[in-house]
Amino acid sequence: MTAAVTTCHGGPECIEVRHDWPIPNVGAGQVLVRVAAAAVNNTDIWSREGAYGTAADPQAVVGWKGVPLAFPRIQGIDIAGEVVRVGGGVDDGWVGRRVIIDPAFRSEGEYPADIVGSEVDGGFSQFHLCAERQLHDVSDSPLSAVQLACLPTAYGTALGMINRAECVAGERVLVTGSSGGVGMAAVQLLVDRGCEVVAHTSASKREVVAGLGVAEVSVRGQDISKVSPVDAVMDVVGGDEFGAMIDRLRDGGRLVTAGAIAGPVVPFDLRRLYLNHRRIIGSTMHTLGDFADLAAIAVAGGVEPVVAETYPLTDIAKAQRRFAAKDFVGKLLLEP
Structure with missing residues (x-):
């Protein structure tokens, strides 16, 4: 599959667009999503740059958990797409459904343990592997795929x-x-x-x-x-x-x-x-209940995200430079 692979902490030059990246294998409790759109976010850029610092050293090059990311990493915290394959123990009824994916992976409780695109691979690729419990069905939403991809991080937060x-x-x-x-x-x-x-x-x-x-x-x-x-x-x-x-x-x-x-x-x-x-x-991100409420709002058409511009995934460096310029209103989206 085609994937934008981040190889180290640094600038956009750390991203390699690969056309030979393996499609993930689907395990028990997991699903494979064909990515329709992925939004560009501060979170992705700060994680790539290692711009979070620590209490002891505000200039430390680390991710949000206070340690460097593990590379290579496919970033992309915001994902909208369609389920194409399910693993063992997952209802086949998910296949063909439009979904948004909760970017906060929780081991227990309400607070995020890992973040999509940071500790686990994200949506800057043609396919994304996630746990079934991260899926939220938005098949009946009037929003387009690029509008749905605006929702998880910005609207969840x-x-x-x-x-x-x-x-x-x-x-x-x-x-x-x-x-x-x-x-x-x-x-x-x-x-x-x-x-x-x-x-x-x-x-x-x-x-x-x-x-x-x-x-x-x-x-x-x-x-x-x-x-x-x-x-x-x-x-x-x-x-x-x-x-x-x-x-x-x-x-x-x-x-x-x-x-x-x-x-x-x-x-x-x-x-x-x-x-x-x-x-x-x-307040950081959202709870499980918040995200379920957000999916319901999306299905009801309660919000209409503003899309400033879309880019092909191969133009990810261009999109992130535009994001840094802050000369737009709304969201920038990548379409793999």
């Missing part, structure tokens, strides 16, 4: 944030980075839930974000204090505005953080947190 913050219909919620993958996903999921959304984004992307059904658009760099108080903040940015976001919360409000693209070390006044009974919640 966003739904995990929303559920951990216990957002309910009618609440006013501020979303930072709302033109990016997770931010835009949070906007769409909150609108689908019936929340009043304030989208915080750059001036150049204001019009696109305004078309997502939001109640208000706040422009990054302008005075955030002009935004009326909110019940919750979904933050994927961090950086210098973090403290200002806490100040926008009503008494008892919740801020959920799941990213730090503007900087991981943030200033804020602790008094504004405890005197107003506010909460800060850390």
Whole structure:
């Protein structure tokens, strides 16, 4: 099969497109999925670069678990496709079904033990091997294959944030980075839930974000204090505005953080947190229940992911360079 194989930590030059890579053998409890589309994500790029660091050495070249990845590795955390083969003990009824794949592999409990495209091979290939329990049937979804491939990481992470913050219909919620993958996903999921959304984004992307059904658009760099108080903040940015976001919360409000693209070390006044009974919640990815809910939303057509551009798998380096340029709105997809 054709596969984009990452050979070491580093830049796009570490990816080799191979046309002779073996199709995985299907074992008991496993399924083989023909990949229809795979999205490009920060997670894939940071894992390739080894950009996660450790507590002892923030510059250490390691994956998210604090150790280097094992190479060679097929990356690609977001996968949509069709089941073509099943192993022993797996219902034959899966064959021919359209699926999305939970990218978090759990040995026990709710927290990820391994991540698709990091500790195990991912979707930057024509076929992907996974466990049956990672499959979610989306055969009846009105979304296209490339739209479905947008869902697992960005929308899974966003739904995990929303559920951990216990957002309910009618609440006013501020979303930072709302033109990016997770931010835009949070906007769409909150609108689908019936929340009043304030989208915080750059001036150049204001019009696109305004078309997502939001109640208000706040422009990054302008005075955030002009935004009326909110019940919750979904933050994927961090950086210098973090403290200002806490100040926008009503008494008892919740801020959920799941990213730090503007900087991981943030200033804020602790008094504004405890005197107003506010909460800060850390959130990584999603739970099993979150992902099942996401699949149901996909089948119901509750969200419509924005696809910026698609590329053939052989153009993976070009796609990842475009991703790094951040000159688009929506998601970039690879089609093997």
